[in-house]
Ligand SMILES: NC(=O)C1=CN([C@@H]2O[C@H](COP(=O)(O)OP(=O)(O)OC[C@H]3O[C@@H](n4cnc5c(N)ncnc54)[C@H](OP(=O)(O)O)[C@@H]3O)[C@@H](O)[C@H]2O)C=CC1
């Protein structure tokens with residue numbers, strides 16, 4: 001039988017910082033190592049604010065591959081005919097303008113989280129993507145990892161009953177008293193603070209387990225409450241707690257979520273409590289490698305425990321790249337797994353919790 005050629009997606013990368021390097025390294029991992037045979041990835045171009053930095057990035061991250069073009073501006077990446085889609089790894093406050101320019105140039109877009117800084121910007125991006133008939137997705141990479149797919153399967157198969165309470169925290173110690181106030185995690189002009197940077201992850205688990213649950217019937221939370229603790233250093237939050245209540249459909253459940261840029265992560269990072277058991281997910285919750293399912297007996301006591309672990313080549317960012325390639329191949333303008341509705345929900349919750357008075 002003739003072999004079907006995998007669909008090749010040609011990426012343009014804008015920015016050359018930490019996450020752009022992680023993403024490009026993963027694009028270079030052979031997809032067959034993760035059993036993917038229908039799509040492959042090529043890096044066609046890298047754009048930076050200086051051409052020298054773009055070339056340095058290609059040398060360091062992509063072994064100096066001569067087929068990758070180095071540009072001294074993002075606009076040149078958007079204009080390149082050999083680029084199918086653009087990956088945006090700039091600080092949060094640039095996502096909107098970078099994504100808009102890419103979309104207007106007719107490019108598909110994968111944009112780092114948080115996709116924008118508020119819901120109004122996101123509505124505008126989605127409208128632009130529709131107008132130009134291009135794919136747009138927030139790089140909520142955790143959604144595409146095999147562990148998340150398995151957690152969702154178990155959460156919905158019925159043995160545990162319905163989810164009732166979910167606790168999730170992501171904390172990372174950024175040593176904020178010893179880094180420059182211009183660091184993106186502290187600078188309000190770059191969208192600093194805990195909620196925008198790491199808040200997407202505890203929220204992601206609530207969206208996966210509660211919002212996506214079939215009994216929730218795609219209903220938004222009926223109540224969102226949040227509270228921010230500001231750092232004395234700059235007007236951004238050093239920690240934020242927020243809670244969601246889902247009570248519009250058959251599902252009645254709540255999520256208690258938190259994030260901090262001054263603490264280390266905790267174990268487990270996520271606990272989902274169901275009527276007849278729990279799922280405990282290990283840290284870091286953006287890329288966990290194991291989780292435990294606890295099944296309770298009729299007396300409420302632990303009856304059985306099952307631990308699942310996941311390993312693969314690469315850092316875990318390539319799964320979202322596969323999703324982008326497949327969606328574009330299939331003519332979709334949004335992902336079924338992390339579609340516009342979920343990013344809109346995220347942004348509207350963040351608006352509600354109150355990041356934007358400092359932006
Ligand atoms: N999914 C994940 O696991 C992670 C996602 N992120 C997300 O990625 C984004 C970037 O984070 P990270 O890579 O850590 O940030 P970095 O500071 O390491 O990199 C940001 C890059 O953006 C470009 N840039 C453009 N304008 C500016 C500006 N005014 N100030 C600083 N940089 C600028 C620069 O590239 P150049 O000079 O080449 O133009 C810079 O290298 C954030 O939105 C964050 O939420 C971050 C970490 C992990």
Ligand SMILES: O=C1OC[C@@H](O)[C@H](O)[C@H]1O
Pocket residue numbers: 172197198286
């Ligand atoms: O997405 C992220 O995950 C890991 C964090 O350390 C980082 O700041 C954040 O942007």
